[in-house]
Amino acid sequence: MGRTILVLNGPNLNLLGEREPAIYGHETLADVEAACRAVAEAEGYAIDFRQTNAEHEMVEWLQAGRKGMAGIVINPAAFSYAAYPVLDAIKLADCPVIEVHISNVHRREEAWRSKSIMTQVCTGMITGLGVQGYELAVRHVIWLRERGK
Template sequence: MAGTIHVFNGPNLNLLGEREPEIYGHDTLADIEAMCRAEAQAAGHDLAFHQTNAEHEMVDLIQAARRGAAGVVINPAAFSYAAYPVLDALKLCDCPIVEVHISNIHRREAEWRSKSIMTQVVTGIVSGLGVHGYALAVRHIAWLRERG
């Protein structure tokens, strides 16, 4: 395998499929994991997939993946707005990082939702493409790794 792509999911994403389906759709986190796993395997990568509602657990996950990973895909969810420890952990990563948001955060009802603090340290952002944004992020990391 060409290395592991880590996919990290923040608070409340464990409730996808139930939570505000008019915004986040009907796919579950298990559906997203299957989609990401298929993309990673097609490109010869392993996939590690995690979700946590706890900021300190997200920091631990990122720290464990910070060296030698093929890449990181992160949907920080509510961590996007004030989780500076998560931001600091991402700064330690020596791989590409793609931030994913299921909804278009720039079109949401509250202005604060459009300002992710994670943006300053990520390689790129996918926002508003639904759950397909995850697969695109995994594919992009695999493409970057192919290019060397």
């Protein structure tokens, strides 16, 4: 296993900080990336941080990262609900995969938001802790890796 953590972000997260700040906060995706890097680098790990609005690109990144990563942190965003190619690509990972959602998808007004298809193949899920959920996911990947899991 390598010492790189792949952090993937789905559709519309490039607008984090602008898009519905009452729900998603004022931090930008660049802020999230900096926080993840700080956590990882303090423990001797690297971060490969990416965002896409294209499902096929997410699948390609997951396929490329399926072997040799310390772990994958993914905020699938709207891919969470019907992107079966992304789900299938996550299944191929030989490392822990932590699903992250900034808002608490189980408390959102739209009931469909709580039904992520990705959860069934992920190691764990962090939801509703704001952008700090990413840092916690990175910490958990490191914790698992250091324990040989």
